[in-house]
Amino acid sequence: MASTYPSISVVGIDISPYQASQIKPENFTFIKANVQEGIPFEDDTFDFVFQRYLIGGHSKEKWPIVINEMVRVLKPGGYLELCEPSAMCDAGPVTQQLCDAELEIMERKGLDVDLIQNLEKYAQNHGHLKNIKKELRQCHHGVKSNNIELSKAAISNLIAVYNLFKPVLVKELKLSNAKFDELVKISEKELFEFDSYYFLIRVYASKAVDNNIEIKICNSI
Numbered sequence: 001m002a003s004t005y006p007s008i009s010v011v012g013i014d015i016s017p018y019q020a021s022q023i024k025p026e027n028f029t030f031i032k033a034n035v036q037e038g039i040p041f042e043d044d045t046f047d048f049v050f051q052r053y054l055i056g057g058h059s060k061e062k063w064p065i066v067i068n069e070m071v072r073v074l075k076p077g078g079y080l081e082l083c084e085p086s087a088m089c090d091a092g093p094v095t096q097q098l099c100d101a102e103l104e105i106m107e108r109k110g111l112d113v114d115l116i117q118n119l120e121k122y123a124q125n126h127g128h129l130k131n132i133k134k135e136l137r138q139c140h141h142g143v144k145s146n147n148i149e150l151s152k153a154a155i156s157n158l159i160a161v162y163n164l165f166k167p168v169l170v171k172e173l174k175l176s177n178a179k180f181d182e183l184v185k186i187s188e189k190e191l192f193e194f195d196s197y198y199f200l201i202r203v204y205a206s207k208a209v210d211n212n213i214e215i216k217i218c219n220s221i
Contacts, residue, residue: 002028011046013039015057036062049074052083059110063122071128076209080129085139086116086199092188094183102165116201122175129205137202142195155191161185194211 002010002025012030019030033040049070058066088099103113120134145151162184170180
C-alpha cells in the first residue's frame with residue numbers, strides 16, 4: 001500500500017520485530033507493539049486502520065479490547081477494516097485431520113474458532129462504528145481459483161501454518177516428525193485435487209462522527 005500510494009503515510013504494527021528489509025518505502029514506518037496492550041498512538045490519529053489474519057492471535061475476551069483500541073486511534077469518519085479466514089471446506093481426509101487438530105488446539109486456548117460468524121458482531125457491539133458491512137469470498141486451492149499462481153500461493157500459506165503448528169500438532173496427533181512431514185506432503189496434494197477452500201470474511205465500518213458541538217461562553221465583567 002505504501003508503494004502504491006507514495007503520498008500517504010503508512011504505519012505497520014506487529015508483535016514480532018522481524019520484518020522485511022528488502023522492501024521498505026520511505027513513507028512506511030514499522031513499530032513493534034502488542035495491540036492487546038494498547039496501540040502507542042493518540043486518539044483520532046489514523047484515517048484507515050486495517051487488521052487481518054489474527055484468528056490465532058486474539059482470544060474471545062481480547063477481541064472487544066483490540067477493536068476498541070483500533071477505533072480509539074481512528075479519526076471520526078475514518079474506516080476500520082478486518083479480514084479473517086474460516087475453517088477449511090471440502091478438505092481431503094489428511095487435510096481434515098490436520099485442520100481439526102489445529103481447531104481443537106485453538107479452542108482450548110480460548111481463541112474464537114467461529115470468528116467468521118462473530119467478527120461482524122464484535123464490530124456491531126462496539127457502539128461507535130456505523131455503516132458496518134460484511135463480505136464473504138471463497139479462497140480456492142484448486143481449479144476454481146482460475147489462477148494457478150494464486151492456488152500455489154494459497155497452498156504455500158497453509159503449509160506454512162502447518163509448520164508453524166508442527167510442535168503442538170505432533171504432540172496432539174501423537175506423531176513422529178517424519179510422519180507429520182509425510183502427512184503435510186499428502187495434504188499439499190489434496191488441497192489442489194479436492195479444490196479445498198476457505199471463506200474470507202471482510203468486515204469494514206466507519207467511525208461515527210460526534211455532531212454535538214461544544215459551545216464555551218466566556219463572560220467578561
